[in-house]
Amino acid sequence: MVKRGWPRHYVVKRGRAFWQPTPTMKLAGFQPVRLGVDGPSAFKIAEEWNRRWDAARTGQAPSPALASAKNLSPEMSEELTVYPxxxxxxxxxxxxxxxxxxLKAPRTREDWWRGWKRIKPVFGDVDPRTVRLNDVxxxxxxIEATVSLREAHRALKIWRALWKVAAALGFCVRDADPSLGVRNRAAAGRNATWTEGEAVRLFKRAWRMGFHGLAAVIAVAWDTQMSPGDVRALRASQFARGGTGTVFFTQRGKTGVPVGGALSSRAIAAxxxxxxxxxxxxHGEAFIFRNRSGAPYSKDTLGDDFRDVRAAEFGDGERxxxxxDFRRSGxxxxxxxGALPAEVSHAMGNTLATSNALFATYVPINAATIQTVLKARRKGRTLLD
Incomplete structure (x- = not known):
């Protein structure tokens, strides 16, 4: 029961008073508080909790969640942060x-969050119009000195994209971006590759270590050249066999339209x-690939497990x-x-994140292209050995 004149978030149940935070307040780490018998003493305690909440929501004091949580997601952290x-x-x-x-693709948003992680501590509460070239x-x-050249390049790239957005929203002037005077050197492109034998060793090591889901991910990623993110997102409804027994992964909600790659007999067995x-x-929308706890693989868990297996098989120095590197190897x-560049690009482009527009034009030749590239890979593998 709530009455006019009571403190905010003050409720009474069976004669006992409680301070009852809203869902947003709970997200910030505030929990219900027992205040005792309804009356002046309970009012006083409730007002004290309201003062604590006001201090947290206005940025004058850290919320309980921000003060105690070590693994707060960027999204949740932002929900609990108050900016000028x-x-x-x-x-x-x-x-x-x-x-x-x-409308941004999930991995594009991840890129923004990763860049914002570097931007926020220095410029998050700053008026962009006051930032100078020397600051950026x-x-x-x-970042380059303490993290890496690659991370510094990524952070400045996101800064420039965010500046354009801020300008469109009226926070600054588009052409006044101070970062335009900063050279954004990029790290040299990667050129590392794996051999089929090394991929098999990774699979076997993962299986022996009990990472059965990871072992299956390795087998599927090697054959299909799909990204790990696309592989771990596969659902049971997307698993299909062609007329000749070839295994494909299909578009969600439909059957028979290949969007990934064909699997070899070895990968099918795995x-x-x-x-x-x-x-x-x-069945249905159940995720296929799961970690040792039985939960669907997340980006972080998949990466952590792979690093453990990689170190066990090739040593701590393997990067x-x-x-x-799997995709490049394929x-x-x-x-x-002997595959044509256009065929390789077509086959590798058929990932779940980017293939929707491709379906309309290329579905009739999609399966044939994938098979052509798969055969070319087998031929190239023998020539590389």
């Missing part, structure tokens, strides 16, 4: 409310062994990755085997 009205943080907050932000130059140099091992028949095999 004309600040870069306020501009980013307003941008995330737009349809343009909603020193900030980028610090996937079948994994599905038999988990002992559960997957080749599951994503780009492309090298295919080109050496």
């Amino acid at each position: 009205p004309r600040s870069l943080g306020a501009a980013f907050r307003d941008y995330r409310k737009t349809e343009e932000w909603r 130059s020193a900030w980028r140099a610090a 996937l079948s062994a994994y599905l038999s091992h988990i002992g559960v028949e997957l 080749r990755m599951l994503g780009h 492309a090298v095999e295919a080109i050496v085997g």
Whole structure:
């Protein structure tokens, strides 16, 4: 029961008083408080909790969640942060409310969040119109010195994109971006590759270490050249066999339209062994690939498990990755085997994140292209050995 004149968030149940935070307040770390018997003493305690909440929501004091949580997601952290009205943080907050932000691909948003992680501590509460060239130059140099050249390049790239958005929202002038005077050097492109034998060793090591879901991911990623993010997002409804027994992954909600790559007999055996091992028949929208706890693989868990397996098989100094380096390896095999660049690009472009527009034009030749590239990879593999 709530009455007029009571403190905010003050409720009474069966004669006992409680301070009852809203869902937003709970997100910030505030929990219900027992105040005792309804009366002046309970009122006083409730008002004290209201003062604590006001201090947290206005940025005068950290919220309980921000003060105690170590693994707070960027999204949740932003929900609990209060920025000055004309600040870069306020501009980013307003941008995330737009349809343009909603339409960004998940991995593009991840890129923004990663860049914002570097921008926020220095410029989050700053009016962008007050930032000077020397400020941005020193900030980028610090990231390069303490993290990496690659991270510094990414952070400044996101800064420039955010400046344009802030300008469109009226927070600054588009052509006055101080970062335009800063040279954004990029790290040299990666050229690392894996061999098929090394991919098999990774699979076997993962299986022996109990990372059965990861072992299946490795087998599927090697054959299809799909990114790890696309592989771990696959659902049971997307698993399909062609008329000749070839396994494809299909567009969600439909059947028979290949969007990933064909699997070799070895990869099919690996996937079948994994599905038999988990002992559960997957249906519909159930995720196929799961970690050792039985939960669907997340980006971080997949990366952590892969690094453990990689170190166990190739040592702590090994830095080749599951994503780009697997895909690059497949492309090298295919080109050496005689596949045309357009065919390789077509096959590698058929990932779940980017293939929707491709379906309308290229579905009739899609399966044939994938098979051509798969055969070219086998030929190229023998030439590279």
